[in-house]
Amino acid sequence: MAEESQKWVLMVTAQTPTNIAVIKYWGKRDETLILPVNDSISVTLDPEHLCTTTTVSVSPAFDQDRMWLNGKEISLSGGRFQSCLREIRSRATDVHDKEKGIKITKKDWEKLNVHIASYNNFPTAAGLASSAAGFACLVFALAKLMNANEDHSQLSAIARRGSGSACRSLYGGFVKWIMGKDEKGTDSLAVQLADEKHWDELVIVIAVVSSQQKETSSTTGMRDTVETSLLLQHRAKEVVPKRILKMEEAIKNRDFASFAQLACTDSNQFHAVCLDTCPPIFYMNDTSHRIISLVEKWNRAAGTPQVAYTFDAGPNAVLIARNRETAALLVQKLLFCFPPKSDADLNSFVLGDKSILKDAGVESLEAIESLPAPPEIKDPSQRHRGDVSYFICTRPGRGPVVLSDESQFLLNPETGLPK
Amino acid sequence: MAEESQKWVLMVTAQTPTNIAVIKYWGKRDETLILPVNDSISVTLDPEHLCTTTTVSVSPAFDQDRMWLNGKEISLSGGRFQSCLREIRSRATDVHDKEKGIKITKKDWEKLNVHIASYNNFPTAAGLASSAAGFACLVFALAKLMNANEDHSQLSAIARRGSGSACRSLYGGFVKWIMGKDEKGTDSLAVQLADEKHWDELVIVIAVVSSQQKETSSTTGMRDTVETSLLLQHRAKEVVPKRILKMEEAIKNRDFASFAQLACTDSNQFHAVCLDTCPPIFYMNDTSHRIISLVEKWNRAAGTPQVAYTFDAGPNAVLIARNRETAALLVQKLLFCFPPKSDADLNSFVLGDKSILKDAGVESLEAIESLPAPPEIKDPSQRHRGDVSYFICTRPGRGPVVLSDESQFLLNPETGLPK
Incomplete structure (x- = not known):
């Protein structure tokens, strides 16, 4: 030493x-x-x-x-x-x-x-x-x-x-x-x-539906599912192995239709086994369901998937758009359905890659209010204001890196204590 | 002729x-x-x-x-x-x-x-x-x-x-x-x-969560599930046959604990295969989820099931209480969580066997407002007013009968046209 x-x-x-x-x-x-x-x-x-x-x-x-x-x-x-x-x-x-x-x-x-x-x-x-x-x-x-x-x-x-x-x-x-x-x-x-360069057209939009702590931790939830769900083993042994092979192919070939179909059905099946758990686990809420319905209707009307959705152990939607153009449309639709509360500012309502806002033609709160109703929406008079806390626009990214810039260090180099 | x-x-x-x-x-x-x-x-x-x-x-x-x-x-x-x-x-x-x-x-x-x-x-x-x-x-x-x-x-x-x-x-x-x-x-x-006389202590409370027409008819929904769910066949072939035998035993023995456990898990599994359908089907909403959480917490705290829940192709909860005393407690808890809108009257908010209201000590709208918070509720300040349209209190009942009272006929006896 x-x-x-x-x-x-x-x-x-x-x-x-x-x-x-x-x-x-x-x-x-x-x-x-x-x-x-x-x-x-x-x-x-x-x-x-x-x-x-x-x-x-x-x-x-x-x-x-x-x-x-x-x-x-x-x-x-x-x-x-x-x-x-x-x-x-x-x-x-x-x-x-x-x-x-x-x-x-x-x-x-x-x-x-x-x-x-x-x-x-x-x-x-x-x-x-x-x-x-x-x-x-x-x-x-x-x-x-x-x-x-x-x-x-x-x-x-x-x-x-x-x-x-x-x-x-x-x-x-x-x-x-x-x-x-x-x-x-x-x-x-x-x-x-x-x-991350292999398929760099993809754009990812995350709708943060609630920032409350989740009700059931994923550790507890998955333990309960293993112990009580009568569907999980069938999923794990019979369904997922085939999906894994198909998803690898879809990624290799940048086949968005297959990628989206597999991602959406697998997210839904994960939430299905959560529901098949005793006591049942609900991670998605009505807002999550509304986002799924919007995407499903859009994809169906377009004839081929435009956006994939996936939900983890919580109500937030992770939406993967096939390209930037689709992502701009997605942002328009989402902002129409889930506008911010009146006291919000756009800068803290859409985070991450804000350039998508420009593509979507939404550069002010007023622009959100005057967006056209998406055709997927049954009742355009019902906008679910405040049901999404904020959005994050991002993309597939790189793996871990070492940072050399000392200003980014979280500990004091002299004392080893937090700055 | x-x-x-x-x-x-x-x-x-x-x-x-x-x-x-x-x-x-x-x-x-x-x-x-x-x-x-x-x-x-x-x-x-x-x-x-x-x-x-x-x-x-x-x-x-x-x-x-x-x-x-x-x-x-x-x-x-x-x-x-x-x-x-x-x-x-x-x-x-x-x-x-x-x-x-x-x-x-x-x-x-x-x-x-x-x-x-x-x-x-x-x-x-x-x-x-x-x-x-x-x-x-x-x-x-x-x-x-x-x-x-x-x-x-x-x-x-x-x-x-x-x-x-x-x-x-x-x-x-x-x-x-x-x-x-x-x-x-x-x-x-x-x-x-x-x-219906075999097990006549049971009391049934239905929470009508929404009277809107449902989004996916059960005919269309079950066709989509058969065509797309990878879990349905496993449920139908491996899970249900065993549950049927157990449920027959539970009914025969008036074994409420088994009855409730089977009814709840089977309802959840049905909604799980709906979710595993492409596009996914959501029949339950946040209010349905809240009712399930209430019942699950109560049953767990009591050590043995007090109430079973089951949901068909819609958000309405059908709650089966083990006896009249439990049903009165159930009605208290439900009315606390889901009080009527202020312009409601009690008579059209609780339908069916209204005598349960008396057992529950709730004979006026004011009595609903002063109910104690159920211990199952996290945040007693949050009452979901109006989320349940009305309740129906009922019980297991008889099969079809012929009515001989002419005043109940729906067609004019002379013309055969609606009265």
């Missing part, structure tokens, strides 16, 4: 995207190792709009492992954090920072404590997979700090121990989580199907 | 109950014959509160078959009406009304036209199985008029051709629709499991 001083602090900051499953993960075959009952496939979302930033630091001056999430200290005693920390520590190797004159040997890592600070640029627990981005970022940043020379797939298997879907956030673009066969879970990991 | 006069009119008036499935019928294996993919079990509702009354009449003066529903003439040209009329006509036998001096032979029935008037004492197409009671009553009344000496099970097979669930309205109490094996459907009929 660096002998000349006990005051040094070494740190790494990383940024990791969130992801949205288009073939869903629901149900574990092993609760501790977080091994799923089926493969799943996701799209990584552009970290410019939705990401976790995590700074991890180490110092001989730290007397215990500590973590801050969005500025607030949280406990690291949970099994999931401990699994990730233990797995990365066991893969740590020698680190030599010549500039700072710090040497840490493989053995030292067992004795050194870490400080971790993590920040989501979107609401935690709003059903936007914050734990996926969070654990992926933690594992990725720790691996860089501790010089654990594992490839992204191997890191994904560690992130999986933190939160199942976190494994899919180790890659950009289109990602498959292979369920694996090994009892110990060594082969339950993520692989990249295609990078 | 009666030779002395062409002016006679012969008529029969019958009253038939509606029914609510506790193991659901969803999906046909034959669209024309209306043969289901699984057995189902229902509870017949007391016709005092929910029933169809139908007068059928015959006269040599009628120049065509005609029908009036709720006072409005409707077409009889549909295949479903024609099937029922044809099947009963083919089973008609000689009729001799000595009092009126009318003789009709078996052969005459082929040439004679009928007039039919039908009236529901509850809203049509509000998801309260009006077509079930309607077709059962049509078939039952025609069979009486035409002296078709078939037993109720054989009549049920004819009513089934009108509307599948109609076959279960030929009996009171607890009824099973056996799916049958015959390609022609001769063995797809209803049998009575127990009469």
